Amino acid sequence: MVYVKDGAPIIGVNALHHPNRQRFTIAHELGHYMLHRELLSSEVHVDKQFKILMRDTNSSTGTDAIEIEANKFAAELLLPSFLIDDLLANSTFDIDDPEPLEKLAKKFRVSKQMLEYKMRG
Numbered sequence: 001m002v003y004v005k006d007g008a009p010i011i012g013v014n015a016l017h018h019p020n021r022q023r024f025t026i027a028h029e030l031g032h033y034m035l036h037r038e039l040l041s042s043e044v045h046v047d048k049q050f051k052i053l054m055r056d057t058n059s060s061t062g063t064d065a066i067e068i069e070a071n072k073f074a075a076e077l078l079l080p081s082f083l084i085d086d087l088l089a090n091s092t093f094d095i096d097d098p099e100p101l102e103k104l105a106k107k108f109r110v111s112k113q114m115l116e117y118k119m120r121g
């Protein structure tokens with residue numbers, strides 16, 4: 001969750017979650033703070049469960065659009081495109097081979113799903 005109190009942003013994470021999940025949560029909430037600050041002055045934004053919302057679909061609601069933006073922000077923060085582009089340009093990385101994908105996800109401390117999402121662009 002994230003909220004703003006007396007002008008100061010406060011982000012809360014569940015300490016029982018996997019560290020990668022906590023990193024993603026913090027990045028996601030930072031996204032809300034950077035992109036949707038006006039919403040946070042009047043309410044506490046609580047994210048209970050992250051849906052895999054990265055791409056806009058026809059069925060996306062207004063709330064979904066905000067979550068998609070925060071997810072994109074988090075993905076870019078944790079896995080900057082310039083690093084991914086570099087990696088793909090300078091190696092024979094096979095995105096369909098699960099082993100190097102897993103290694104790389106560990107290195108970046110993100111989920112395999114997120115790495116795959118970023119790599120497939």
Ligand SMILES: [Zn+2]
Binds near residue numbers: 066067070
């Ligand atoms: Zn959110």
